[in-house]
Amino acid sequence: MSNQFSHEKIIQLRKKRSAADRRFKTYGLIATVIGMAILFFLLFTIFSKGYSSFQKTVIELDVTFDQETLKITPNATYEEQVEAKFFKVKKNAIANALPDLSKKDIKLMKKMFSINVDKEIKEYFLQNPNILNTTQKLLVTAHSDVDQMLKGNAKRDIEEKKRKLNDRQLEFFDEFVFTGRLKSKFNNFFFTNADSRHPELAGIAGSFVGSLFTLITVFLLAFPIGIGASIYLEEFAPKNKFTELIEVNIANLAAVPSIVFGLLGLGILLNVFGFPRSTPLVGGTVLALMTLPTIIIACRASLKAVPPSIKEGALAMGASKMQAVFHHQVPLALPGTLTGTIIGLAQALGETAPLIMIGMIAFIPNIPTGFTEPSAALPVQIYLWVESAERGFQEKTAAAIMMILIFLFLMNAIAVFLRSRFERKW
């Protein structure tokens, strides 16, 4: 057989090959479009459900600060003012929110205002003490039920029993809307408050700070340990069966379900070592254990990627092993390590199961100020709110998801920034 072939045959076959190229390109394009569509759908759903929680509903209320009701004199000290009877002022204001309210009506009317109104009246007065014996128009926070009705999240054309606001309250509601006393305002509570039983007062500040403390703990524990372990395993450890076993197990550890780490935290950290329950310290320690394998794998991969010629050059100059590693390998491996670390931290940020195990699911109504204070975390907060029956928490859930996504986005931005900052060509 001679090696005879016709170029026409090649050209014919070439058509088939380029058709395959085009087909593959189309598949890729379709896959990308589907992926993007799903992502946009997800983001759109979250945003459309959550954006309304950045608004709160306020009711304009005529509040009369007369000195008899408040039981203070015009020249009262600050301490006396703080102790003044603001709840009575509130009671009167609500009783006169609309003209001619019966006793029963007043009871119903009271339920249309947030429990926080006393405090709002008090704060307003303490800031402007010279309003004593005058009547002021104050915008006070409405109850979540009113808020949801105004936002259109609650249905009004259903049976009275199934509604949060009964028929009489709806009449009040319509009257407020008609007279323009019901207004929407930026919901500062969502950003400054911790969790609350009252949806109109619940905020993410507590869980945000809790997550921040937790992540700081994770970083401080996992980053140095991870880098140390990677450098040792990659550069110094003898290559034998034992180190091979360690290597395999690090890879295995990365695949262990996170709840197992939570059980470890519960069994060892809380019960044996007596760490304080529900705190960022425990949560961070548990998540650090979970993040370690990710960091070690990333760091070792980037150490491996450093060209051996650099290390050889340093060693041939008479650098000691440690000098060669720390002067040349580590700086070059740093961008990759940082990226891996931030991926690990992002994972830790979104982790819920282990935190539930160590008690970070507790209802914590205040913002933590330290690592050993009970606190919530963003993903657990989402879990808590999504479980709540009140309709007002639904939009909070979506908004909290938005916050966690923004947090993640910021972390990734930092990763990109650090990578471009430290990246060097060789």
Next chain:
Amino acid sequence: MNNVKVSTKNVNVHYGTKQALHRVTLDINEKEVTALIGPSGCGKSTFLRCINRMNDLIDICKVDGSITVDNEEIISDEVDVVSLRSKIGMVFQKPNPFPKSIFDNVAYGPTIHGIVETKTDLEEIVHSSLKRAGLLKEVKDRLHEPGTSLSGGQQQRLCIARAIAVNPDIILMDEPCSALDPIATATIEELIDELKNKYTIVIVTHSMQQAARVSQRTGFFHLGELVETGETQKIFTNPENEKTQGYITGRFG
């Protein structure tokens, strides 16, 4: 006749079960250029890397036999390889400047050995090393640019400057010109010629012309054995061994 600087006796190198060098016995004279030639895979680079113990980096590589540098045995666990390497510089096949500035590249050796005390001393060492490597004129205005921004030939001279900055006795060069164009090669060869007044140089090369041009003595390796060694002129004009004859006339390799 110069003094013997490096002396090897019956050096065997194994990579795992494969023997790469067979009983190599070779003397390298002080302040001379010794060229090692031979076809690819003949073990000349392996031999070179025995002299500064770079083969230690390869786990499966075992070296036995005897190598003395200044009459001191270096194939022994008690030898401190860090101090050994501080007196034996090495230039690699592919220029490998550190991803640092030109200045820092040259300053690296003196800094890690802690031999300089003041900044002015360091600057002086960097300048004189760059000057001896024939690079100062080209880079003196951009000492703080990265070493990797230089051309290939300049990078290789930077690596030579880096090696001589710690004032070694011996410079090992592993095919230093194989990645360079003819002009850069000529510059490096001139430099080698100059450096031999001060240093003992061992150069591995693929180019027989280069060996003939720069070296005083030549060793011919074939299949892990040192086939013939002698004065360069003699090796290239009147080799004793048939294989050497075949290689230099281009019949194989």
